Amino acid sequence: MDKAQKPFVCWLDDVDQENLAEVGGKNASLGEMLKHLTNKNINVPIGFATTSQCYRKFFDDNGLRDPIEKILDQYHRREITVEDAGRAIRKRIENGVFPIPIAEDIRKFYRQLCDRYDMPNVDVAVRSSATAEDLPGASFAGLQETYLNIRGEEELLRACRKCYASLFTARAIVYREEKGFDHFKVALSVGIQKMIRANDSCSGVIFTLDTESGFPDVVIINGAWGLGENIVRGVVNPDEYTVFKPLLEKKGVVPIIEKKLGSKKQKLIYAFNEDSKVQNISTTAEERITFVLSDKEILTLARWATVIEKHYGYPMDIEWVKDDRTEQLYIVQARPETVHSIDQNQHIFENYHLKEKDPSTILTGLSIGSKIVNGTVKKIHSVDDLADVTGDDILVTLMTEPDWVPSMKKAAGIITDAGGRTCHAAIVSRELGIPAIVGTQHGTSVLKDGQPITLSCAEGDEGKVFEGLLDYQVEEINLGELPTPKTKIMLNLAIPESAFKWWKMPVKGVGLARMEFIINQHIKIHPKALINFEKVLQEHDREKIRKLTTGYKDKTTFFVDHLAQGIAKIAASQYPNPVIVRTSDFKTNEYADLLGGSMFEPKESNPMLGWRGACRYYSEGYADGFALECKALKKVREQIGLDNVIIMIPFCRTIDEAKKVLNVMKSHGLERGQNGLQIYMMSEIPSNVFLARKFAQYFDGFSIGSNDLTQLILGVDRDSAELSYLFDENNEAVIEAIRQIIDRAHEKGKVVGFCGQAPSDDPAYAAFLVEEGIDSISVNPDSIIDVLQAVGKAEEKLRAVHG
Numbered sequence: 001m002d003k004a005q006k007p008f009v010c011w012l013d014d015v016d017q018e019n020l021a022e023v024g025g026k027n028a029s030l031g032e033m034l035k036h037l038t039n040k041n042i043n044v045p046i047g048f049a050t051t052s053q054c055y056r057k058f059f060d061d062n063g064l065r066d067p068i069e070k071i072l073d074q075y076h077r078r079e080i081t082v083e084d085a086g087r088a089i090r091k092r093i094e095n096g097v098f099p100i101p102i103a104e105d106i107r108k109f110y111r112q113l114c115d116r117y118d119m120p121n122v123d124v125a126v127r128s129s130a131t132a133e134d135l136p137g138a139s140f141a142g143l144q145e146t147y148l149n150i151r152g153e154e155e156l157l158r159a160c161r162k163c164y165a166s167l168f169t170a171r172a173i174v175y176r177e178e179k180g181f182d183h184f185k186v187a188l189s190v191g192i193q194k195m196i197r198a199n200d201s202c203s204g205v206i207f208t209l210d211t212e213s214g215f216p217d218v219v220i221i222n223g224a225w226g227l228g229e230n231i232v233r234g235v236v237n238p239d240e241y242t243v244f245k246p247l248l249e250k251k252g253v254v255p256i257i258e259k260k261l262g263s264k265k266q267k268l269i270y271a272f273n274e275d276s277k278v279q280n281i282s283t284t285a286e287e288r289i290t291f292v293l294s295d296k297e298i299l300t301l302a303r304w305a306t307v308i309e310k311h312y313g314y315p316m317d318i319e320w321v322k323d324d325r326t327e328q329l330y331i332v333q334a335r336p337e338t339v340h341s342i343d344q345n346q347h348i349f350e351n352y353h354l355k356e357k358d359p360s361t362i363l364t365g366l367s368i369g370s371k372i373v374n375g376t377v378k379k380i381h382s383v384d385d386l387a388d389v390t391g392d393d394i395l396v397t398l399m400t401e402p403d404w405v406p407s408m409k410k411a412a413g414i415i416t417d418a419g420g421r422t423c424h425a426a427i428v429s430r431e432l433g434i435p436a437i438v439g440t441q442h443g444t445s446v447l448k449d450g451q452p453i454t455l456s457c458a459e460g461d462e463g464k465v466f467e468g469l470l471d472y473q474v475e476e477i478n479l480g481e482l483p484t485p486k487t488k489i490m491l492n493l494a495i496p497e498s499a500f501k502w503w504k505m506p507v508k509g510v511g512l513a514r515m516e517f518i519i520n521q522h523i524k525i526h527p528k529a530l531i532n533f534e535k536v537l538q539e540h541d542r543e544k545i546r547k548l549t550t551g552y553k554d555k556t557t558f559f560v561d562h563l564a565q566g567i568a569k570i571a572a573s574q575y576p577n578p579v580i581v582r583t584s585d586f587k588t589n590e591y592a593d594l595l596g597g598s599m600f601e602p603k604e605s606n607p608m609l610g611w612r613g614a615c616r617y618y619s620e621g622y623a624d625g626f627a628l629e630c631k632a633l634k635k636v637r638e639q640i641g642l643d644n645v646i647i648m649i650p651f652c653r654t655i656d657e658a659k660k661v662l663n664v665m666k667s668h669g670l671e672r673g674q675n676g677l678q679i680y681m682m683s684e685i686p687s688n689v690f691l692a693r694k695f696a697q698y699f700d701g702f703s704i705g706s707n708d709l710t711q712l713i714l715g716v717d718r719d720s721a722e723l724s725y726l727f728d729e730n731n732e733a734v735i736e737a738i739r740q741i742i743d744r745a746h747e748k749g750k751v752v753g754f755c756g757q758a759p760s761d762d763p764a765y766a767a768f769l770v771e772e773g774i775d776s777i778s779v780n781p782d783s784i785i786d787v788l789q790a791v792g793k794a795e796e797k798l799r800a801v802h803g
Contacts, residue, residue: 228268240421261551371457397416487770
């Protein structure tokens with residue numbers, strides 16, 4: 001577009017980012033994509049836009065400035081509320097009249113759009129695009145309005161006036177004043193695009209990073225049936241797909257590392273009546289248990305998103321829709337992500353953690369942010385309930401509304417029944433820096449007005465609400481000041497939800513990812529109960545399993561998919577650094593606690609020394625369960641493509657057991673050395689120490705599990721309170737065993753790591769391991785800083801001694 005001409009209306013593909021002042025952020029972005037990205041096979045609906053010159057001409061010809069200034073003065077003098085001021089201003093704007101030349105231009109472009117689609121009346125989406133919005137650092141969810149399914153010239157003109165009026169909602173007025181924007185220097189462009197029909201298909205939102213941690217290597221896609229406004233406004237809990245960007249272009253892999261089925265109870269569809277052009281209807285039972293996108297469609301959207309991100313040069317927030325007639329996907333909006341992309345403290349890491357151990361959880365949902373806050377419940381049913389919100393209130397509601405923003409920013413936290421990670425409550429909470437838990441489903445019924453609670457978003461994807469005002473700590477860490485020791489410091493991770501939280505930490509991978517935690521928390525069902533679902537289970541167990549495995553005809557596929565996704569999320573967080581995944585190491589009593597497990601587990605008097613670890617994998621009683629574990633591991637490495645996964649076998653008592661387990665794994669397509677597969681062994685039994693040189697023939701590395709090693713060398717039950725004074729990882733016998741493992745492993749050219757708690761608790765223990773030449777130390781996330789510093793000092797001391 002030639003800026004000198006300053007037209008009132010222009011085609012979107014005639015503008016780009018150079019025309020922000022004329023068409024605002026949304027429309028400039030649409031033009032940018034139409035101009036520069038459609039040649040990369042990204043579908044963007046064509047359309048046109050009114051310009052900021054058009055807006056100013058409308059204002060001048062209707063004499064709107066003086067009356068609006070008077071209304072705003074009344075608000076500033078506190079004679080009226082911001083809501084009253086907004087309503088009065090919007091009414092004046094909506095009653096305005098377009099100058100004849102502008103009205104004719106809008107009609108002409110609409111008719112030409114109809115001609116381009118060979119239709120008498122094209123249904124269009126009419127979107128507001130302010131000249132000061134959608135810039136990095138200046139964006140707000142739902143700040144101006146969008147009107148969908150508009151048909152005909154007069155309806156279009158009316159929708160354009162309503163877009164102008166939406167520049168003066170209460171939230172927009174407050175936002176501009178907080179950001180220092182002059183109300184009359186901000187203008188509004190209206191974008192008009194052909195509606196992509198999604199009555200029987202789907203739409204959603206994409207972020208090109210993890211919205212909670214800022215982890216940059218994933219694309220997060222939300223999707224639901226019908227039009228996308230339901231997701232943005234938090235009306236539905238959408239499906240969520242996580243795609244690993246570094247492997248998107250690798251041939252033969254499908255790098256979808258997580259798929260979460262949303263409840264999707266409603267969908268927004270076309271409607272033609274006086275009150276509304278769209279309406280919400282209930283989804284069918286089949287729609288609720290069906291993912292809205294195929295894997296191919298997920299990957300297409302993820303690739304488009306990465307192309308868009310690369311073009312703009314910063315993380316993006318993108319809206320998409322699938323046409324239910326042509327089944328083609330379209331990008332309908334793209335704007336900068338406005339939280340992590342402008343983070344001025346990239347090297348500062350805040351770690352929140354509760355002081356109280358294992359408090360009782362009364363509610364869960366999706367965590368937004370990573371903070372912990374205390375407060376009292378304040379239930380919000382309408383905007384009237386927001387009048388006296390204070391910093392001690394945690395707002396609890398079905399869903400937030402855009403008009404609530406001025407009051408939301410005063411609250412300590414937010415809890416909603418509905419919504420996903422890209423709903424209004426989530427986006428606003430991130431920008432305001434307020435922790436929120438969305439999609440709890442039952443928050444408004446479980447929590448009571450005035451109830452004291454603690455809201456925690458510090459434990460990964462799952463947000464938790466606890467009864468009472470619990471104590472917590474905030475640790476601020478400057479990552480730039482941490483040492484980088486030669487000894488590899490790695491993470492112990494059990495919960496996939498927390499994996500992305502630690503991506504900034506200067507660690508070299510994951511030294512211990514515990515498979516049994518994923519099974520216990522994500523699957524909850526004994527693998528043999530899934531294998532034998534139709535045979536031996538009692539009906540009440542069958543019913544529970546049916547509920548957990550909704551959408552899965554083959555119940556074992558549920559186990560494989562969920563286990564693979566949990567492993568993949570952990571592996572992706574540290575890629576390409578190694579991630580060592582230990583196969584399941586439940587004891588029989590723990591296996592029995594899984595749903596359906598009691599039917600398949602013997603009762604043992606001493607499960608700690610019983611049927612656990614390697615001996616289960618080749619035994620008749622669990623071999624088919626281990627086959628599912630192998631299938632999940634193979635899927636992670638070969639189908640998803642995360643070949644940084646190393647498999648580790650626990651509690652391998654004898655050389656004969658090592659041979660048997662490796663043969664079983666080979667029969668399931670996991671052959672040591674093939675496709676770069678490495679297999680490690682936990683060193684936690686005295687026989688592992690004595691026969692380390694022989695075990696080294698069968699494994700690529702060792703990891704010392706000091707808890708079991710200590711109890712078996714000293715003959716002390718590690719869980720016994722009465723004998724706790726004897727359980728000592730510093731005992732001379734334990735120290736000597738560790739020294740021997742390290743020496744014998746290195747003698748055979750094998751790496752050896754340590755994944756016990758001792759170096760986390762005692763810097764001197766870390767120094768001992770460094771002196772003995774340990775290759776890696778793997779610790780819990782909350783111990784990383786202390787261990788990094790202890791190892792750094794130990795290495796410095798060794799250099800001083802040995803030069």
